[in-house]
Amino acid sequence: MTDTPRFFTQADPIRFEGRDSKNPLAFRWYDKDRLVLGKTMEEQLRFAVAYWHSLAWPGGDPFGGETFLRPWMHGSDEMAMARHKAEVGFEMFRILDVPYFCFHDRDVAPEGATLAESNRNLDVIADLFAERMASEKVRLLWGTANLFSNRRFMAGGATNPDPEVFIYAAGQVKHALETTHKLNGQNYVLWGGREGYETLLNTDLAREIEQYGRFLTLVVEHKHKIGYKGAILIEPKPQEPTKHQYDFDVATVYGFLKRFGLENEVQVNIEDNHATLSGHTYEHEIATALAYGIFGSLDVNRGDRQSGWDTDQFPNDPTSMALGFFHLFQAGGFKTGGCNFDAKIRRQSLDPDDLLIGHVGGMDVCARALLMAEDMIEDGVLPGIIKDRYAGWDSAEGRAILKGERSLDDLAALVARDGINPSPRSGRQEYLENLVNRYL
Template sequence: MSDFFQGIAPVKYEGPDSANPLAFRYYDRDRLVLGKRMEDQLRFAVAYWHSFAWEGGDPFGGRTFLRPWFDGGMEAARLKAEVCFEMLDILDAPFFTFHDRDVAPEGQSLAESNRNLREITDIFGELMEKTGKKLLWGTANLFSNRRYMSGAATNPDPEVFAYAAGQVRAALDATHRLGGANYVLWGGREGYETLLNTDMERELEQLGRFLSLVVDYKHRVGFQGTIMIEPKPQEPTKHQYDYDVASVYGFLRRFELEKEVKVNIEVGHAVLAGHSFEHEIALASALGIFGSVDANRNDYQSGWDTDQFPNNHPEMTLGMYQILKAGGFYDGGFNFDSKLRRQSLDPEDLIAAHVGGMDVCARALLSAAALIEDGSFDRALADRYAGWDDTEARNMLGGDADLGAIADWVETEGIEPEPRSGKQEMLENLVNRFV
């Protein structure tokens, strides 16, 4: 064992009255919520990149964190893996997630980089067998290296497209070998800075071809997990092709991949796209592509993706309500794509941040479950759309009535619709009863 978290005991559930900053007040993993253990409802994962690879920099300053595994090659990568699993044990978190470049250093060639990844994959396998921890999803970093400055799959250089394919194959192989529940494609630079040098039609075709290749390879090697895309509207590019859930769905339909690929929705990305978190979940559910969640929040006074740990209970409750109404997670979960503030230097800060995030999600789960069990929302929704249960209304949607027949029905019956209240304020007040 390392000594990075020396003196920090495993986090325990102590209940809502606890004042211990390193104790759970709401996350009680074995508590049943709507018939499932809380751990199984939430499926928490620690994100390798923000927790162990991020150095605390920002656009105006560099590294603030001093971690013993920084700048140390493969020996440091092995230490980092050990520390990660120690943290999973302290938090009793069941899953982790990673990018390939988070866990193993990039070599002088793709072949060397892939060998490094395979070596760390072996170490992960041993640690997973020893601890019982699991991989929620893996992915490839196709955005940090300068070769990807103009995108990966959408790059104007075919050699970059090919290099990205080689990198994704290795990352998907590692995910498959570790029994990952999903594989995520995060298009950090799949967009454009200016249309003056961009052939958008060509780039979309390249991106569709790349995703099709990934899906084909998944089936060829027998990977049983779900392929996901993470929508993101901007930052660092001016416009990204995977702008939001609706954009991703249209893209998937165009390339006939809507039955193969789902979405990993991030709270902060939803906000940057001008949506709410619950909107993106509800839409993904309606379209049949809801998969998983990156749990975080943005600073609403900033236009940047600040990736702060979730601490907004009402915001998370509305998102959780939509997740539960969608049937909950199948193979997705709550991944903490969240990072410490650059002034939060201590190992204890890393534990406290996750404790707070896990508690907010657990509290939101309890609130959302109470809303569902109360039934008031369901009754209000059923009442608002009750008219569509009538025979004439069903005929309008079912194809038995054409436009002319519908118009004749209105005229013959002398129908004059009378608007009804949407009761928004009453429903908002209802939410506040449970949060």
Template sequence: MSTGFFGDIKSVTFEGSESTNPLAYRFYDPDEVVMGKRLEDHLRFAVAYWHSFAWPGGDPFGGQTFDRPWFGDTMELARLKADVAFEMFSLLGTPYFCFHDADVRPEGETLKESIARLDEIADYFGGKMETTGTKLLWGTANLFSHRRYMAGAATNPDPDVFAYAAATVKSCVDVTKRLGGENYVLWGGREGYETLLNTDMKREREQAGRFLSMVVDYAKKIGFDGTILIEPKPQEPTKHQYDYDVATVYGFLKDFGLEGEVKVNIEQGHAILAGHSFEHELALANALGIFGSIDMNRNDYQSGWDTDQFPNNVPEMALAYYQILLGGGFKTGGTNFDAKLRRQSLDPEDLLAAHVGGIDCCARGLKAAAKMIEEKALIEPLEKRYAGWEDSEAKAMLAGERTLDQISERVLSKGTEPQPRSGRQEWLENVVNRYV
């Protein structure tokens, strides 16, 4: 049933690369088979509830610019918001959505009331999901917006805030399981510090480790068989955050024996803020065995903060999906558009067009990545570069079958110097450009 918000706009369909329709897919045909799998099953697109339906258009320098008919603090308006959200999921044909608790229900006077409201809207979601076929990629709790979390949630110096956050997460895990969510994300928006003058880092890391361990244990207890994810997030809004990047998260997981229990949800914009490329974070997560899912967006490279724009750079997407496909693709994860309109993009059509463009960009990137893999465009040069390590003596060094003395003696007796070989970076960059 139409809410009227999108007017007479029809469902977005695939029309091919020659189409000039701004509300049609030019490159994303969900049924196109790539590397033996449908594009929809490769990409597993999800719409973020918070940016698309809860965000009012503010930024660090200005307030609300959007005027949506569902803005307000009543359950009636929360249901209207859900009506519009699921209408948009259907128009776009996206198979999944994601949400925080605070996105979908108004805050109650007490935690008990907030949980009751979340349960009520979850029941409403259940009906919508059954009608539209839209599934839940992941749920999460907002443990950063309310003033109670100004000094963190799991890492807060006040044990009452820690307990409040734990009870909130329990309710969100319950709802995620009830709705068939395939993952649960812990997003540490304020798990860090602004000054070491009032921070006990050792204590706070231990609190965060205990908190995460309890979440993992509870998920097992209730039979939640989805993946628990942490989203790396660097220095925004705090000076330092304990989940800064993939490497930092892995060290944290190892410290608390959770490296086999928790994976990462990697955001493109956060990777850039951490001083990395998106493909670096994806490749490292694969190497460490903790890759789970992605939040897709981009930052404005002239701004020093997380602008959360929709992706439009096909070469960047191709290199990202190259790493994802090399790692075997998504399992329970997917491509969530953690992206928001610009403050001046006021119209309902803008919300649809932004997702259409992002979906097409990702589809082009994945198809380019798949072709590079199928043709071994980068695989063969990489294998050639490391071919020396296939030699039996080289393998013996790494297998612990040679001591430092023995290796030294071998080099000295050989009497020849190793000769540098070109890394061929520019040649490889040209190879990539042929595909994008």
């Protein structure tokens, strides 16, 4: 890569200075080498920078254009700008000292006149990535294909009424998956930004769901064909930009995977803001994915409680994050996934260092939440209360019921024989909420 003027004000990696630090470019809680639940913070949280919001978003919104005026977004040589963007990206990864990054294919390289040209452009930048990754710490957490920006995808990719769009999308995903494999990405994500409908007046719902299932099956088949060992993830999202999306939430995705026999092949990448838009909490979506055995990775961001829009803001509430982390790390934590900052600075945050500051704050929030979750787990009180509440199901009779060894006649006979007339026990919700606040 060629030398370019420094984009950020500092070149040295950001360091941990402790909770009393006033330095906005220092970590107060994230001490990457600190042991938490048997691993270092860095190993537990597996932070990743999102290439799209950090480097490809110009600061526009539905009512106004770009505000950031990034130097790699203006010029006649698109590939030269893509190289410049990659240089700044790896500079940012190094300064933040993150172990991972993530990208969409169209974030990193311009779209060409044909799919073949687009693929060649991606190959050039992927080679640059491989060159830099050979001498840098950062690795690829996941890659994905952008099947939502180009007008050809206005009615979806996999669920499009035109089979030629389905075919084009399949070709694009094939190359993005192979690129992720080439770069040793630990996951490949399918984010169906427009895999849904605007109105049922022009939609064959059953047909589109079948198309979606077939598309995902093709991706899984190709994963095995090329020997890719990473996880395939779906990112649930309820709406925006479509009125309704087929991957509405974790439970919906699980039902979809079961229908097509993919529940052991595909996991979920859960986003906090998407959980909010679906009417759930982050904690709920994480716990549901773990219960169904399809948890994969996290996008850590937040929405605005006053806005029904996917605002993708950096996290700033360790309490809500800690509740989700309690379930995640009690179950053993991440395997191939991590904490990806699918978050963007506000369009009025014009200084380049604002990008760093946003990530520093988000990383500190996650680190503080991890320490809270550690206290909740290691104290053992809350896990013990939950275990005690369901202790009856660990009895011989409880196990027999769940194994299918008792009929309704059998259970009714038990009531008559033993005079069973149970008294309810308190759920102790207020006590538990107060207990949690002690850790926070």
